[in-house]
Amino acid sequence: MEIKFKPIGVVHSPVKKKGTHRSGPHREHPPVKGELEIYKDYENGLKDVDGFSHLYVIFAFHKSSDSSLYAYPPSDRQKRGVFATRSPHRPNPVGLTIVKLIHRQKNILQVEGLDMIEGTPILDLKPYLNGDVKTDIQTGWLSNQK
Amino acid sequence: MEIKFKPIGVVHSPVKKKGTHRSGPHREHPPVKGELEIYKDYENGLKDVDGFSHLYVIFAFHKSSDSSLYAYPPSDRQKRGVFATRSPHRPNPVGLTIVKLIHRQKNILQVEGLDMIEGTPILDLKPYLNGDVKTDIQTGWLSNQK
Numbered sequence: 001m002e003i004k005f006k007p008i009g010v011v012h013s014p015v016k017k018k019g020t021h022r023s024g025p026h027r028e029h030p031p032v033k034g035e036l037e038i039y040k041d042y043e044n045g046l047k048d049v050d051g052f053s054h055l056y057v058i059f060a061f062h063k064s065s066d067s068s069l070y071a072y073p074p075s076d077r078q079k080r081g082v083f084a085t086r087s088p089h090r091p092n093p094v095g096l097t098i099v100k101l102i103h104r105q106k107n108i109l110q111v112e113g114l115d116m117i118e119g120t121p122i123l124d125l126k127p128y129l130n131g132d133v134k135t136d137i138q139t140g141w142l143s144n145q146k
Numbered sequence: 147m148e149i150k151f152k153p154i155g156v157v158h159s160p161v162k163k164k165g166t167h168r169s170g171p172h173r174e175h176p177p178v179k180g181e182l183e184i185y186k187d188y189e190n191g192l193k194d195v196d197g198f199s200h201l202y203v204i205f206a207f208h209k210s211s212d213s214s215l216y217a218y219p220p221s222d223r224q225k226r227g228v229f230a231t232r233s234p235h236r237p238n239p240v241g242l243t244i245v246k247l248i249h250r251q252k253n254i255l256q257v258e259g260l261d262m263i264e265g266t267p268i269l270d271l272k273p274y275l276n277g278d279v280k281t282d283i284q285t286g287w288l289s290n291q292k
Contacts, residue, residue, distance in 0.1 A: 001152065001153055001267065002150050002151070002152055003150070003151045003152070003153070003206045003208075003267065003269070004148050004149070004150050004151075005148070005149045005150075005151065005238040005240065006147065006148055006149070006237070006238065007147055007149070008237050008238065038229075042215065042229075042237055044215040044216070044227065045215035045216070045227045045228040045229045045236075045237065046227050046229055046230075047216070047225075047226065047227030047230065048226045048227045048230035048231075048286055048287050049227055049229050049230045049286070050286070051230070051284060051285070051286020051287055051289070052230065052283075052284060052285060052286045053280075053282070053283045053284035053285075054280050054283055055229075056242060058204065058238075058240055058242065060149045062149075069188065069190040069191035070190070070191070070193070079193075080193065080194045081190065081191045081192050081193030081194045081195055082191040083184075083188075083191045083192055083195050083201075083270075083271040083272070083273075084192075084193065084194035084195045084197070084198065084273055085194075085272075085273070086272055086273070086275075090191075090270060091152070091154050091188055091191065091270070092151040092152065092154065092204075092269045092270050094151065094204055094240075094269060094270050096202060096204065096242070096272055098277075098278060098280065121147065121149065123149070123238045123240060124229075124236060124237070124238050124240050125229040126229070126231075126232055126242055127229075127230055127231070127232070127285065127286065127288070128280060128283060128285075129232075129285055129288065130283070130285055130288075131244075132244060132278070132280075133279055133280060133281075133283070134199075134200050134244065134274060134278075134279060135279075136199070137198075137199045137200055137274060137276070137279070138197060138198060138199040139197070139198060139199075139273065139274075139275055139276055140194055140195070140196070140197020140198045140273065141194050141197055142273070142275065142276075143197070
């Protein structure tokens, strides 16, 4: 069984090459600004998006040619199960980032909090909802890190 | 350009048919319990997952045969841009749900907060991190609803 997706847009980021952006728990400090260009065919789907302060971006790690069940996160360099990390080298190279929506002009969203590189294919956008704010969370191997 | 993914597992949910589960802002009340069965080939990737209280599940809306740029959410039945909703009828039928991890036994995760139906293909799991807790959020057309 294979599931096929197509890009609905592309990330424009000041980060041009993989491996040069911050990752791990610090990845949003300082926040990286850039644009989400949604292709014209999908622009109508952006109606009402403006009212949301934060959006999930689901994207493809298009430069990840390898996949592993383990990752060695930069923050501790220990062997971790890949599903306990945000590593780009995963069985399915799909990424998830929450961005802050600064401004929308037609099919272009100016956002903050990017950790994707220039040219990253966007697969979906979803609004960040009140129910997504979880309290009393535990973050496993990350809980001893700031 | 086409991006191909393969299921890494399957959702086991008491909800058997689409359209019978709650959706929208109330979708997590009361929380639905069920299991995420990760296929044996990927079980090693679950190492260290146990320590996290919440996980993102990225999945395929495998029963969504149609796609639209608009949605009419059950909570207000007004026409909304699909990217401002969590509608299953999207350009790419990819879904995102945060579940609470209750217990892991080998390749089976017992979770709470499911809103997927039985048999939903799982594409990825990611840990919910401290940085995913956003404050001072605005939720657009949903902000007048509880």
